[in-house]
Amino acid sequence: MRLMLLALTLGLATSTAFASGEHAGSHSSADAADVDRTIRFEAGDMWFEPEGLDIAPGETIRFEIVNTGNLEHEFVIGDAEAQAAHRKMMQEMSGSHGDGHAGHGGHDMAEGEHGGVMPAVTIAPGETAELVWTAPGNVDTLEYACNIPGHYESGMSGNIDFQG
């Protein structure tokens, strides 16, 4: 299974438009140095553990997401609208008549509607993926979600609340 690692450092961000960072299987040592903390996530069928997050604005976080389920999952960070747009796109890509490919196909990036790219990682069953992300300074709430058709609707999402 292809494991896509998208390391993003978000220097500036509005509430909706995210800058796209470098797109690589390895992240620079600078990332590691800047990480404020590591949060371990579990992606199961069909849930995330933890089910909610509190984060300080500007905090840089390394997410380690282990997929303990039987299905492929993704972990995408963005606002509710961008997530919904991404979900709609993935639903359309999955074909409308049950051709049986619930899989991800050519999806390699969680495109938001606002011209930006949401930090995203796709994780095969049994695999662990990493995502380094710096929280923006000026939003109240974001969502993390798996937008593979049906997964969000079954409960694979959580809110990120920003303190302060």
Place this chain on the structure above:
Amino acid sequence: MASSRVITHPLSRRQLLKGGAALGIGSAAALGLRPAWANPWGQANTYAKGIEEGPEVALAIRRESLDIDGKQARPISINGTSPGPLIRLKEGQDAVLRVTNLLDEPTSIHWHGLILPPGMDGVPGVSFAGIEPGETFTYRIPIRQNGTYWYHSHSGMQEQLGHAGPLIIDAAEREPFRYDREHVLLLTDWTFEDPMSVFRNLKTAEGYYNFQERTIADFFADVREKGFAATADMRGMWAKMRMSSRDIADVTGSTYTYLLNGHSPGENWTALFKAGERIRLRVINGSAMSYFDVRIPGLKMTVVAADGQPVQPVPVDEFRIAVAETYDVLVTPEDDTAYTIFAESMDRSGYARATLAPREGMESDIPERRRIADRGMEAMGAHGMAGMDHSGMEGMDHSGMEGMDHSGMEGMDHSGMEGMDHSGMQGMDHGGGGMTKETSKTRENGMLASGEAQPGSRYGQAGIGIDPEERRVLVYRDLKAFTPWPDRREPGREMELHLTGNMERYMWSFDGKKFSEVTGPIHFEKDERLRLILVNDTMMEHPIHLHGMWMELENGQGELIPRKHTLNVKPGERVSALITADAEGSWAFHCHLLYHMDAGMFRVVKVS
């Protein structure tokens, strides 16, 4: 009866966080996390049928006067309601269900979809003697599964009199989805006629309840569209087959009042929610004869379980539910507004309706019913094609069919079809037959590999009268398990059964033989793994139900095929299921259309 029980398993932390505090289970009730009938907000008619919780349940069966759709009726009641109360059990329990017969005739309860000891299955004459008037029978059932099921009488026509109810088994472990609230939606078809006279009417004149036969006006409309010759040919063909292209259902809205949780469309049963909640709807088709197409305009439904078994989630706009099937769907209404739950009968002769609303007394628009569809030529499917001129079919890929065992087809009765004129069929679409599209994997012994779709199956189609272009409709091919089922063996043999019927005389059967005409049971070798192939030689859908064992529907999903207790076989379709014959004993196997079963579409399967 209305208990204030708290569901403990689906407590969503997200929901609790929304509440702003780390709430304990005790206060979860304040958020409304309770079963539908125990809630909402003191409403009396929310599944007014009450709830009976396991492991020990006592049920009393009576015939009594109750109002249905505001009119006096004489249904069969269970603990005073019709349909009966919700029975709620837990996976891992050893349930003890005491059923007391207060009728003046024998009765029974079959626990539809449960894997249980053969003596507890509740089919008179097959699993036990039945329950005599005045007697109490104690069912003892180790509950080793979970999900949405139902129960009903297996005696005579009692099911048509409302002798049915929902059966929910709460999971021992986390289910593969989360929700904040749940509602059970039990669909039934009620008639104020005596079921015996419905049956007599059907025997006397098959189209008795069909007022939708094509008329002379349709004829001229067809002539305009298709030209005189083609129209005349088409009509002649249907006439020769003694079938009507509008026979979608035998018994229709002309006698039926379609009910949702016992309530008519006008009574508008209401399920309450709070905006933003994720709601699990457990939809059960407990009808005697009616298929429904279910949708909630304005809401996407995500199908998460079929026949009580979890499936990988499928977001849809509509799904067809065959008689005796169950589907669990999730919806998340974001707005503080009312939504119509609309269950249109497949033949479009009526509908059941309820409302999903944030408050009592709200309603939304009721969609227009669609027009009745004509049975297309695909309804003639496999058997219709036997006598066809195949000259135009060159280039078809038959490779997947090599080694197919046609031996079981010798006994087929094509007599009714002689003299058919196929000239009008040149435009037939064979694409849906799966013959050209699907390259089938064949094993050395000539049988298809496990999980492969049979040539002649139409798992990609929902069926007649549904337009997949209009909205996203669930089809059997969508159903996919999370993990393979325990028995990974390839089938050791295939058994082919034809679904057969004589419409005019209302005779329904397997392989041309009514139950009264067969000499013995169908034999499954204990612990064998076999493939059951069902070929529908009739013009109607049949929901085929096997008791005691799962059927793994070979819908092309390989090792992730779903397992079901009831398989809808469309007209002319050929479907297959893998079965592990691990349940020693005698089991019923039948079409779940009540009058078809009674007419003879019934067999006993003996596992020994």
